[in-house]
Amino acid sequence: MRSKGIAIPYVVWMAIFVVVPLILVVVYAFTNRSGGFTLENFASMSQYASVFGRSFLLAFVATVVCILLGYPMAYFLARERGRLRQMATMLIMLPMWMNFLLRTYSWVFLLERNGFFNTLLETIGLPKLDIIDTQGAVVLGMVYNFLPFMVLPIFSVIEKMDHRLIEAAQDLGANSAEVFRRVIFPLSLPGVLSGVTMVFIPSVSTFVISRLLGGGKSLLLGDLIEMQFLGSAYNPHLGSAISLVMMVIVLVSMGIMNRFGEGEGEAVVL
Amino acid sequence: MAKELIRLQDLCMAFDDEPVLDNLNLYINDKEFLTLLGPSGCGKTTTLRIIGGFTTPTSGDVLFDGVRINDVPPYKRQINTVFQKYALFPHLNVFENVAFGLRLKKVPDAEIKERVMEMLEVVSLKGFENRKPDALSGGQQQRVAIARALVNRPKVLLLDEPLGALDLKLRKDMQMELKRIQQQVGITFIYVTHDQEEALTMSDTIVVMDKGSIQQIGTPEDIYNEPKNAFVADFIGESNIIDGIMVRDKVVKMYGREFPCLDGGFAENEPVDVVIRPEDIDIVPVEQGQLVGTVTGVTFKGMQYDIIVDFRGFKWLIQTTDHSPVGARIGVKIDPDGFHIMKKSQYSGMFGDYSSYSEEYDELSDVEALDEEEAQEDREEGYEE
Numbered sequence: 001m002r003s004k005g006i007a008i009p010y011v012v013w014m015a016i017f018v019v020v021p022l023i024l025v026v027v028y029a030f031t032n033r034s035g036g037f038t039l040e041n042f043a044s045m046s047q048y049a050s051v052f053g054r055s056f057l058l059a060f061v062a063t064v065v066c067i068l069l070g071y072p073m074a075y076f077l078a079r080e081r082g083r084l085r086q087m088a089t090m091l092i093m094l095p096m097w098m099n100f101l102l103r104t105y106s107w108v109f110l111l112e113r114n115g116f117f118n119t120l121l122e123t124i125g126l127p128k129l130d131i132i133d134t135q136g137a138v139v140l141g142m143v144y145n146f147l148p149f150m151v152l153p154i155f156s157v158i159e160k161m162d163h164r165l166i167e168a169a170q171d172l173g174a175n176s177a178e179v180f181r182r183v184i185f186p187l188s189l190p191g192v193l194s195g196v197t198m199v200f201i202p203s204v205s206t207f208v209i210s211r212l213l214g215g216g217k218s219l220l221l222g223d224l225i226e227m228q229f230l231g232s233a234y235n236p237h238l239g240s241a242i243s244l245v246m247m248v249i250v251l252v253s254m255g256i257m258n259r260f261g262e263g264e265g266e267a268v269v270l
Numbered sequence: 271m272a273k274e275l276i277r278l279q280d281l282c283m284a285f286d287d288e289p290v291l292d293n294l295n296l297y298i299n300d301k302e303f304l305t306l307l308g309p310s311g312c313g314k315t316t317t318l319r320i321i322g323g324f325t326t327p328t329s330g331d332v333l334f335d336g337v338r339i340n341d342v343p344p345y346k347r348q349i350n351t352v353f354q355k356y357a358l359f360p361h362l363n364v365f366e367n368v369a370f371g372l373r374l375k376k377v378p379d380a381e382i383k384e385r386v387m388e389m390l391e392v393v394s395l396k397g398f399e400n401r402k403p404d405a406l407s408g409g410q411q412q413r414v415a416i417a418r419a420l421v422n423r424p425k426v427l428l429l430d431e432p433l434g435a436l437d438l439k440l441r442k443d444m445q446m447e448l449k450r451i452q453q454q455v456g457i458t459f460i461y462v463t464h465d466q467e468e469a470l471t472m473s474d475t476i477v478v479m480d481k482g483s484i485q486q487i488g489t490p491e492d493i494y495n496e497p498k499n500a501f502v503a504d505f506i507g508e509s510n511i512i513d514g515i516m517v518r519d520k521v522v523k524m525y526g527r528e529f530p531c532l533d534g535g536f537a538e539n540e541p542v543d544v545v546i547r548p549e550d551i552d553i554v555p556v557e558q559g560q561l562v563g564t565v566t567g568v569t570f571k572g573m574q575y576d577i578i579v580d581f582r583g584f585k586w587l588i589q590t591t592d593h594s595p596v597g598a599r600i601g602v603k604i605d606p607d608g609f610h611i612m613k614k615s616q617y618s619g620m621f622g623d624y625s626s627y628s629e630e631y632d633e634l635s636d637v638e639a640l641d642e643e644e645a646q647e648d649r650e651e652g653y654e655e
Binding site for chain 1: 322343344345346349351353354355357358360371418419422
């Protein structure tokens with residue numbers, strides 16, 4: 001078949017850049033420095049339980065905040081027409097065209113002890129706030145960076161929704177609140193699900209945001225893994241083991257979520 | 271029976287200054303099966319949407335039981351709609367789709383169950399309660415949509431080309447089914463279609479529309495037998511429409527020959543359009559024919575042959591059970607009751623010549639009509655926001 005021939009380059013690409021690294025991660029996770037099989041990497045991981053806990057908690061909070069902010073944004077965007085919608089879409093997309101590091105750094109300057117916000121507070125006579133180097137700042141960084149990934153899938157689902165369904169609901173006696181609750185919201189859940197996936201996964205594994213905005217105090221999984229490969233604690237075997245466990249936890253939680261959304265279309269898992 | 275339920279008064283509608291409805295006046299009786307019939311873009315769907323409350327007229331009034339309801343939103347009207355593409359809720363199963371309106375009205379669960387099951391029985395869908403809409407065939411989805419609307423016991427049911435997406439056989443069955451359901455529940459049905467046969471089969475009253483105006487209102491028999499102008503004559507069934515002169519009452523002249531007919535009430539020597547239905551023409555030997563022409567095309571249609579006959583450059587369609595080969599000279603005879611005489615109108619000369627007649631042509635234009643209809647609707651929806 002012709003379509004098979006076309007697929008070959010992608011299959012090769014996937015094999016080299018997805019499957020091989022995954023195999024390497026697994027191999028590393030189950031071996032020690034001398035190359036022998038061991039489970040020690042997993043055993044020693046218990047000391048990092050708090051990092052796991054913190055990472056998942058912060059990612060969870062960031063995801064919830066993204067839903068709360070992103071859903072209404074996507075909803076009104078989808079129902080808006082013409083220029084306002086174009087402008088708003090631009091504004092949401094705009095930060096994504098900037099370098100990720102740069103974006104996050106700019107928040108450092110805004111939130112710093114002597115940064116923009118605190119200067120502003122000072123000039124109007126209010127006490128300075130400790131925003132930077134808190135978990136709140138980390139969540140803020142996550143929300144800021146990943147919000148578009150929540151807005152866009154929800155937006156596209158609502159936008160593509162058949163207008164006749166809304167009319168049908170009105171026809172059957174639903175006012176606008178009921179139309180939303182009984183038709184629009186349930187039908188937009190697949191969008192929310194992919195939004196959640198696309199925000200939660202990068203949030204749980206981020207390492208730049210927590211380092212820059214969390215001041216190194218709130219070590220996250222991403223930081224921990226990075227340290228094992230590039231940092232002081234060089235131990236790629238442990239790093240691989242942590243990655244593997246994180247991956248499994250993420251996959252399992254996405255699996256559970258998709259269960260909830262069964263019949264509404266599957267969310268994108270990877 | 272003849273109690274007036276809905277009245278449309280001086281209804282005008284324009285999208286972006288493009289008129290869609292032009293001063294429409296219509297009243298609809300209680301318990302009547304009324305069909306809005308016309309080609310795409312004639313304003314029939316817009317009229318239906320105005321009655322349903324989805325579109326607000328530019329000017330004019332909608333009266334329901336004597337009360338003006340222009341500003342009443344759809345969810346407060348005692349009217350339910352069966353949408354063109356069913357618009358079933360994909361996230362709900364059949365039961366919940368049908369129960370949707372009742373749940374909104376906070377009807378007790380036991381009563382909901384009873385009424386939904388009863389309605390599913392009416393539309394012959396018992397046992398399908400737990401299916402999702404996408405696990406149903408087109409005809410079944412159609413019936414869910416009807417049940418979903420009827421379960422609310424509306425006073426009026428609006429149907430927007432509900433059978434358009436079904437295949438021919440199913441469409442015929444559903445026509446009977448719809449008529450039966452309408453008689454069973456005893457409420458007003460307002461039905462929109464561009465399919466004249468559908469309209470003739472089901473309706474008590476047909477409203478023929480074109481270009482935003484009503485061309486004729488009447489029973490199916492009236493509309494078929496006594497079309498008011500060339501547009502109606504052409505749109506409903508097949509018609510040969512020929513220029514003629516009404517010499518005097520009961521005598522019409524065409525092709526330079528006088529024919530006896532049954533119509534009267536025209537001025538002497540008034541130019542008229544003469545309608546002759548293809549089935550009212552008898553083929554006879556040349557020497558007995560009132561007119562003599564040449565067969566230029568024959569199509570086998572199962573029950574009859576459609577033959578195209580050239581009478582001095584003007585081509586007629588004749589339906590006959592006798593085969594006449596292409597090129598044959600034949601005579602025709604038309605009984606006095608086979609003539610129908612119409613006053614000249616803006617449509618005169620536009621219809622009724624079968625020079626370009628072919629089956630493919632018919633089918634093509636049908637598909638185009640549907641596509642256009644959709645484009646038009648999408649456009650209308652766009653304006654609404």
